[in-house]
Amino acid sequence: MPARLPSWAWVTGLTTGAIAVVAVLGVQADQGTKPTASAGRPSTPATADAKPSAEPEEKETGAKPKESTVPADSGTGRRIVYSLGTRQVWLVDASDAPRRSFEVWPGTVAPDPGTYTIGTRTDATTGSDGVDIEHIVYFAAKSGVSIAFSNAVDGSSPPPAEGRSTGGIRVAKADGEALWTFGTTGTTVRVVE
Numbered sequence: 001m002p003a004r005l006p007s008w009a010w011v012t013g014l015t016t017g018a019i020a021v022v023a024v025l026g027v028q029a030d031q032g033t034k035p036t037a038s039a040g041r042p043s044t045p046a047t048a049d050a051k052p053s054a055e056p057e058e059k060e061t062g063a064k065p066k067e068s069t070v071p072a073d074s075g076t077g078r079r080i081v082y083s084l085g086t087r088q089v090w091l092v093d094a095s096d097a098p099r100r101s102f103e104v105w106p107g108t109v110a111p112d113p114g115t116y117t118i119g120t121r122t123d124a125t126t127g128s129d130g131v132d133i134e135h136i137v138y139f140a141a142k143s144g145v146s147i148a149f150s151n152a153v154d155g156s157s158p159p160p161a162e163g164r165s166t167g168g169i170r171v172a173k174a175d176g177e178a179l180w181t182f183g184t185t186g187t188t189v190r191v192v193e
Contacts (some may be wrong), residue, residue, distance in 0.1 A: 004191050031182040071192045075115065079188040080139075080149075080179070082169070086108055089149070089171065091182045099182070102175040104149070105157045107166035111140040111147045121180070124153065128166050131158060135180035139189040144165070149183070151176025 071092045081090040082104070091100045107129075116139040119191040124134040132153040139148040147167035152158070154175040160166050171179060183189075 029095055035174060068101065070134070074190045074192050075188070077188070078116075079190050080183055082191045083187060083193070084191065084193075085187050085193050089169075089175075089179070091178065100169060100175070100178050103160070105170040107147075107168045107170075109145040109147065109165050109167045110159045110189045111142060112166075113183070113191050113193055116140045116191065118185055118187045118189060121183070121185060125166050128151075129158065129160065129165060129168070131156070133168065133170075135176040137183045140167075140191075149176070149179050166178075 007064075010180075061170040070081055070092055071083055074090075074092075076096055077092075078094040079092050081092055082088075084106075085105050087106060089100045089102055089104055092100050118137055118139050120138040122136040124132070125136060127133045127150065134153050136148050136150040138146055138148040143165065145165045145167040147169065149169045149171055150171045150173050157170055157172070
């Protein structure tokens with residue numbers, strides 16, 4: 001007759017198995033679909049909705065109405081387009097179709113119009129204004145200040161800290177996740193007026 005295992009051994013075995021299953025599912029989720037170039041106009045997945053995920057209130061942010069058309073002077077091909085005048089970002093695929101568009105809340109230091117490349121990405125840190133941020137995508141520097149897109153971990157959109165030079169361009173939480181997925185190292189960022 002085989003030896004009987006104590007009850008704690010069964011619980012330990014079940015717990016270890018459950019952790020393994022969760023780890024495998026986590027890896028599969030992390031390796032999910034990524035944006036890819038296509039020859040034709042791709043269908044828009046639910047996560048690439050052209051509507052912003054959070055509408056900032058005009059009285060609080062001074063945000064202008066959202067533009068649906070990518071600016072004509074923003075280049076071609078797969079890129080991120082940032083309009084200083086409308087405070088809006090477009091994620092544009094290789095066929096020049098906008099995959100997502102959303103409003104942003106800029107810091108006190110703005111990049112000059114031009115073409116940049118994403119160089120560094122950071123999962124999470126504390127912003128220069130003391131706010132916990134995530135999905136930080138750096139693409140420029142000006143007057144010694146790094147300029148990057150990011151979202152606040154708590155989803156807030158605080159105004160820039162008074163008296164500080166901040167280069168953080170804040171986005172809504174869902175838009176930050178989309179920008180993080182789209183804006184891999186080497187992705188072009190086109191800044192227009």
